Amino acid sequence: MPVYNAASDAANPRKGHRLKDIPVHDPFVVADKENRVYYLYTSAIPRFTGLDRHGVLMYKSADLLDWEGPFVVFTVPDNVWAHPGHGTWAPEVHAYQGRYYLFVTLHNQERILAEPPEVWKINHMRGTAIAASDSPEGPFRLLQTDGPVPPADFMTLDGTLYTDEDGQPWMVYAHEWIQLIDGTFEAIRLRGDLTEAGGEPVHLFKASDAPWIKAEAKPDTKHRVYVTDGCQLYRTSGGRLVMLWSSYNKDGYVQTIARSRSGRLEGPWEQLEPLVYGDSGHGMLFETFAGExxxxxxxxxxxxxxxxxxxxxxxxxxxxxxxxxRDDLHGS
Incomplete structure (x- = not known):
């Protein structure tokens, strides 16, 4: 496998990067209007960055064209539930009540979960953690060190922050197809300070609800599985609640969208046509300083x-x- 070029060397942050040169997975952008800086977050993988553990990288830009970085804003610490050598997925940063909160999926492949029947591989501990900082530039420190925010016996990923019409914060996350066969999206209430979850998870919808979905055949199982990935929630100008998410159709990975018929998180949810095809996905929306x-x-x-x-x-x-x-921003 090729190694990252200097644009992704965490030991040598520099200016002048373009998006076409920066290896990025699960990108997330914070538009800081007060300081007029765009922050781009992605995973830091040791074999590509030279770090001794997994973490989160940040790049910053004034115009979405020229980027400076990468800067390390989080690494998995020792002596927590997650293993520093097992991955940091889908980092995203949310401004909330005067601070910045990093949501990132962590792993511990050595902590095996109780096996449900007929799974296709061993389930291990995987879930989204929350870390906090006073700045979008970090450093971020975990709020809870003994387990992920969703139930620890659920194999989950891609947790995101949603605040409902009553001001209640939630984590919305994907419950893994690895554990369920037909992956789902669920939501769990958070305390007002985001330090922990409470109550029972609320089921939103399952991957196979999408009429265009394609089941994937996996080795060592008689099942055909359905993937849920990359949830993000937004209100339209008309007050409709929508969720971006990703899965697979007959041609591969796609960026799609669903809509709540009730306008509330609990749904029911209807599946709309995908937005972007061509092995594309795990997207999020943001507004530029010009309002686009x-x-x-x-x-x-x-x-x-x-x-x-x-x-x-x-x-x-x-x-x-x-x-x-926007080929002018990401290159042809």
Missing amino acids: TLLILHRPFRMPESRANIYAMRDTGVSFEVVRA
Whole structure:
């Protein structure tokens, strides 16, 4: 496997990077309007970065064209439930009540979960943790060190922050197809300070609810499995609640969208047509300093070839739709 170029060497942050040169998976952007800085977050993988453990990298830009970095804003510490050598997936940063909160999926392959029947491989501890900082530039420190935020016996990933119409914070996450065969999205209430979860998880929808979905055949199982990945929630200008998420259709990985018929997190949820095809997904929306809504996602799925791609979006009041690819930002 090829190694990252200097643009991804965490020991040598520098200016002048372009998105086409930065290996990125599960990209997430924070637009800091007060300081007029865009922050881009992605995973830090030791074999590509030279770090001795997994973590999170950050790049920053004033114009979405020229980027400075990478800067290390989080590494998995010793003596916590997660293993520092087993991965950091889907990092995202949310401004909340005057601080910044990193949501990142951590792993411990040595902590085996009780086996449900007919799974296709061994389940290990995997779930989203929350870390906090006073700055989007970190460093971020874990709020809870003894386990992930979703139930520890659930194999989950890609937790994100959603605050409902009553001001209640939730973590919305994907419950792994590895454990369920047909992956789901679920939500769990968070304390007001985001330090821990409470109550029972709420089921939102399952991957096979999408009429265009394609089941994947996996080795060592008689099942065909359905993937849920990369949830992000937004309100349209018309007040409709939508969720970006990703899975597979007949041609590969896609960026898709669902909508709550009730306008509430509990749904019921309806599946809309995918937004972007071509081995693209795990996207999120953000607003530029000029007021334009953009979608950023990764393409292709495989690392280290994966890069951030950006699309101009239109808020239709009932959903979001792609206007055009911003090749001027991410390169041809």
